[in-house]
Amino acid sequence: MSLRPQPPLPPVPDDTARVAQTAFRRGNPYLLLRTRLGTIFADAAFSDLYPTRGQPAYAPWRLALVTLLQFREGLSDRQAAEAVRARIDWKYLLALDLADPGFDLSVLCEFRGRLLQHEATGRLLTRILEAARDQGVLKARGRQRTDSTHVLAAVRDLNRVELLAETLRAALNAVAVLAPDWLRSLAPPEWHERYDRRIEDARLPQSGPKREAYVLQVGADGYHLLDALEGARTPPLATTLPAVAVLRRVWARHFTRERDGSPPAGAGVHLRPVQGRGPGDRVESPYDVEARFRAKSGTEWTGYMVHLTETCDPDLPRLVVHTDTTPANVHEAMRIGAIHAGLTSAGLAPGEHLADAAYVSAEHLVAAHEQYGIALIGPARPKQGWQTREEGAFDVTDFAVEWERQRVRCPEGHESTSWGAYKDRASGRAFIRAGFSPAVCRVCPAKPRCTRAESRRLSLHPRAEHEALAAARRRLESEEGWRLYGQRQGIEATISQGVRRFGLRQARYRGLAKTTLQSVATAAALNLDRLAAWFALRPLAPTRTSRFKALTA
Known part of the structure; x- marks a missing residue:
């Protein structure tokens, strides 16, 4: 696929405009966005993602918009491609003719792959923020707030026994694709009984001795495969498979063995003592090796953390200006510096930054002020003693x-x-x-x-x-300082909206890079939603009041 010089971005076809305006006499967010922001994206912004020779690619400015609409409405690739063909409001925003056949759903996956390959996922959010700045609804050196939430990895939670057996099964499947004949001659018949099906569907031994024997057998099978992969007749590429690398990591953490002679299966293999699920290099699933386990405030999960930073200036829309996605076991205090650096590089560094105690320390207060000119406002960590x-x-x-x-x-x-x-x-x-x-x-x-x-x-x-x-403690002891810090709570409503409407807390893809793309696209789609509400003069929804409380109003 190649991107060739494109003519000026097309206007909305007359028939599309007429039908859309007739169908939506009371207004529509996408029609309003097209009127106020135009096409938002341009092909030139993605020209470096495509070669200069090859079959012409589908217009990337349309694919970028479709990606945001897809995340705004929680659609799959197939549903998004069908919406391009069937929905008049999408055709209006994308400037498509009524008879336009759209594109195959695989084009969306290919476009996301290009964004990941060139580390260009941030362009989706950056362009929305540029459009907001052009409209005068976003300014630097204002007031911003940050908070985080957990993101569940797109993998099943596994206990230790399931993790070990499923890791070996994943390696066997990967080798079977690359070198089926070699693996067929290596694998004994009982391996098919143990690893043909997903481990979660198997009936694992329940009792202590039988379960321990099963784990040691799995360990011996894994070592047998790893030893064979180091042999002279091993297919060259088999040893470099990612699933084999994961197998080595998992076995090094969970097993030890004695190398004297050739003991029978399971003999000489020992299970290491439990090493905990803290900030170590523990793989939680062979299918997402970057997901990590964390327990926080009574919540346990395997996956990632996403940090959202939004504006909270009075009389302006609340726009997400930065996202930061990390493995779950990375503490918030380790990311505040990266957040400030990212905001500064984008020209959106705040004057006042509201954050909770997890982001605030003496070092961060000084660094934020001296390096970026940012007043970090939040409660200091509790004093000890x-x-x-x-x-x-x-x-x-x-x-x-x-x-x-x-x-x-x-x-x-x-x-x-x-x-x-x-x-x-x-x-x-x-x-x-x-x-x-x-x-x-x-x-x-x-x-x-x-x-x-x-x-x-x-x-x-x-x-x-x-x-x-x-000084930070004195600020929050004053009524004015506490009232200012109280505005931080508004970010919780943004996280709630991201979770309930945009699926922010459930990863759609596997791996840190793809989960980062999801959080960036979600933030950009959320901004589109809020800009449309701002242009339509739709006020923020008031806090709910119960019917009983309303009796005293």
């Missing part, structure tokens, strides 16, 4: 720090006697430790409110971080 939980106890904030003198003064007026700069061995973060004289603390009448040790020792952030953290 028994003093924060006991009323009347002296907290770190009760101590006065004199940075020039490198001294700390306690609430009773005593000065620290030691001051040193250190680095945490685990994280590498710098901190300052100040200590007080044991002789002074021992006789101090306020000691029970200050420390239970021989003397008080304080761990402080470096000066810039300490002062930024103190």
Whole structure:
């Protein structure tokens, strides 16, 4: 497929316009978008995705629009292709004649593949934001807010036994496609009994000894296949199959074996102790090796996290300006810097950024201000120590720090006697430790409110971080600051809309790259929906009021 020089984008055919305007006398979102934004996309924006020679490709500007409409309405490729042929509002937006036959559904998949291959998925959202900026409804250095939600991977949840057996089954299927004759001569008849069907459909042993024997047998079968793949007569490409690489990873994590002689099947193979499902390199499914397990706030899932950032300026539509998709086990605090960098590179860095405590730390407060000129607003993480939980106890904030003198003064007026700069061995973060004289603390009448040790020792952030953290806490202690931060809750409505109408929480595809494409396309489609509502002067829906509460209104 090639993209050749195209004539100017066509206007809406007269017959299409006449029928559409007759059918939608009271207005239609797609007709309104075409009137206000035109075609939105242009072929030139995707010219680098296509070669210069070959069969002419279907217009990519139309495919980009169809992709967004598809995500807006939750349609499959087949349903989207049928809508192009059958729906008058789609034909109007795409400037198609009434008799236009459309395209084959495979064209949409091929277009998404080009976006992924050239890492061009962000163009779908970028062009919508450019159109919004041209309309004067999007500005930089305004106010934005960020929150995240989980995305379920498009794979079945597997327990440990199912994971091991299904991983081996997936490798056998992959090798069977590439080298059927070689695998036919290798596989014993009992392998077909164990791995012909999906493991979830098999009747696995229930009792402890039988189940353990089954797992060890699976481990021995996997090692037998891996050893054979390393042999001299192995088909060259079989060892490089992705499913075989996954098999090696999974077996290295879950099994060990003894290599003395040739033991019978299952002998010499041992199952490693459970290593947990934390931030390690644990594969959760052989069919999506990038999906990870996470437990958060009582919710457990296997998949990804998506972070949405939207504008919240008064008297302007709420538009999603950035999406960030990661494996589920990547904490929010690790992404706030990437979010700020992405917004800045797009020319959409906010002046004020509202986020919850998961995104806020002393380091992030300083970095956001110094690197990007962004005021990160949100609650700091809870302070540690028994003093924060006991009323009347002296907290770190009760101590006065004199940075020039490198001294700390306690609430009773005593000065620290030691001051040193250190680095945490685990994280590498710098901190300052100040200590007080044991002789002074021992006789101090306020000691029970200050420390239970021989003397008080304080761990402080470096000066810039300490002062930024103190300022953030003071801001939220004021009524004005708390009212400002209260606007962050609006992002939860956006996430709810994305989940209920756009399927944001369920991955349609497998892999991080394709899930990222889904989140970007969903954000762009959501923006189309909100721009159409804004142009139609449709106000935001008010918060629901129950009939009983309405009696007192």
